[in-house]
Amino acid sequence: MSPSVPPALERPHFIGIGGAGMSGVAKLLAQRGARVAGSDTKESETVEALRALGVTVHIGHDAANLAPDATAVVVSSAIRAENLELAAAGERGVPVVHRSEALAALMESGRPIAVAGTHGKTTTTSMLAVALTALGLEPSYVIGGDLDVPGSSARHGDGEIFVAEADESDRSFHAYAPEVAVILNVELDHHANYASLEEIYESFETFARGVRPGGTLVISADQHGAVELTSRLRGRSSLKIVTVGESEDADLRITRISPRGLTSEVTVVLDGRMMTFTVSVPGRHYAHNAVAALAAGIAVGAPARNLASALAQYTGVRRRLQFKGEAAGVQVIDSYAHHPTEMAADLEAIRGAVAGTPRPDGGGDPRVLVVFQPHLFSRTRELGAEMGAALAAADASVVLDIYPAREDPIPGVTSEIIIEAARAAGADVAAGHQRAAIPDVVAGMAKAGDLVLTMGAGDVTDLGPLILARLES
Template identity: 50%
Template structure:
């Protein structure tokens, strides 16, 4: 459901009692958590019970499973997830009563007001970059407030109220939410066409990022990874408009430049030259070149906020990851199971590079679930090509989320494009059929990887259990 952003956005403390429709989702649960920390009366509903709902109840929220008009009886403001249908009874009741109805973006802006905001945008890497910056700032003594699209391993939560003046927010572009925020520091990891169900064309998607530049506060800065063509083009546009830009990456054009990249097992290291010419060492406990680039974006933002490189780097060196971003779910008999959120061809390529580093002499076995019919229609063949970096691939049926099925666009479109031998690729419409097949194929030293933005994540613990039952 698309909800217009009001012309005047009130701070969270002035919204009265706030009810969230879809409170269990990553975006709304983060905002609810922050509002609770500020003493706002919070309630919410979701389609099913989740650990997130239980956690919010412990913090003082009133939550329900299912949707009913009666749930908004005491609300002054309704916050609605984009996944909610227009005929949702709580939405209809709020409209009937003339309540204030806000989209997720406006609700997040309400809790960011009055802070020094860092908004982390980009097609890929937003969650990891936001998380890296958060832990880096914590190590530097900033104690920022943060809202991330995933759970930090260090804290186990996706949002936390800090005592400092800095607010670090993941700025989602999928529905245009990032065009509501007004950051002091805007971070763009990369710009590569996605969410064409919303934008329609690649040109419109890129244009949205150019509009994002207009949201940067006077005297603010853009930190962009200039290794990425889309982000490099955006940086050039920003400079033409008079916005200060800090470019990061491995390219010669970077102001904050990495070299001597080393990917060894579950670690990544690089030498980094700071804008002043000083050389420092970046060390991460997560593998993959794409994570090094994310860390450079985080480092650039932290430096722009006025914090010292050694403390920021120390914080990132202790970063243990974010849930569903190359997350280790188990190691049974030398067979490791990882889970990751990658659902775009570029993300798949990056995570398979990381998996290859993790596997060493072993193999990489992947089960991939395409996400959204519209995305699979646009990028299905490219997804298949990217999966070709694995040794064995299982492709599930599309996770529909907010869309209806299309018999012409299925997971078979992806499977058919994987450039491996026919017996190395299997289209498996039923996820329940995958664990036994993967475990039967696995050997000691192999990495088993579950990939996708849908419920494929539920296969990871089942794979661990299947390995244990097989006596691995």
């Protein structure tokens, strides 16, 4: 057994192993030599990628899935107490470990970079992982999404640096003690776990105070919540704070972001010197993510100019403005955006990318058509009006029923909250209660030159290929 695998994780069993966060930790353990097993509700490309690494994956949850020699059961906050495998672990005295605790144990011996924030974590973590790998630094990483192919969300590298996405949704990022922490933004979200913005601030402050003595916090100089958090953290002598953004007082200041179609050119001032590099995805928010990644890489000793050049090798992550295909002159792109800020940012990025591109019929800029699936009842209850307002930036939208994920329905909370707010904001929006009919509906709306954006954190992503097939026919 590799010494890089803690004894408690030599034979782990993951409940919900196919999830974005769980599969990454499972993959990393398998690459380090652990005998990994787990279960999930259905087959998926991620499950197949894990099996290719020798991981045993059961479909369906059953107490019999838990092997007699299991050293730990790994769970996420989405696993309910009545889960049969979790109950079996309790009866047999098998230790139960939260995913964040398992990840923290794997990070402990290296030089961890933990990337947090209400939005942009996956993208920024991915940018760092790709750039540091391109520089030959052989980082390990665990990301909350696949870079290009299923199973690419994690990798064991022989270098010291460990890059990890730090999830604030259930306060699990408190388990980490990084050398470098990144906080991209701080906003109210995850309403089932946080009652107020003040609780969010307290949670991010706890995360920041977990940075190792002498470590670095990279944080936005522009976003209001991040600025407020910075003011609360100033004065901690052992923590070096590096601010990034377009503000005049930013330590790493962005002076220009120039759209170049589906890419951007970004100019920053570092130690009084100007430096320009390419970000291979569109949108101002992605440019900010790249500069945060640049600052974090510099903090662990990567050469600034080499790192800036290497960041151009990042070409996107699955479900983050991912091009799915083109049919009948209509492009289909998939977006993971599910919070109003993310929705507005991705729509702005797409608008900027297609501006000035003539449609075949001469009808001006391409239209942006959105198929949006709300994620979680609690989020829709609290932010539904803002989601509707964000959809006003699209030319037309179809809003699906709420994807429940881990939540039970809340009486009176439906996607109609979003639809009504969107119409009040002047949006052209329709309800899409019949999921099977969506490909026909969208194909009837779209014309050559238009762009269709499937948007949301649920299974709306599965509609992209179906829409393309309907357009083809």
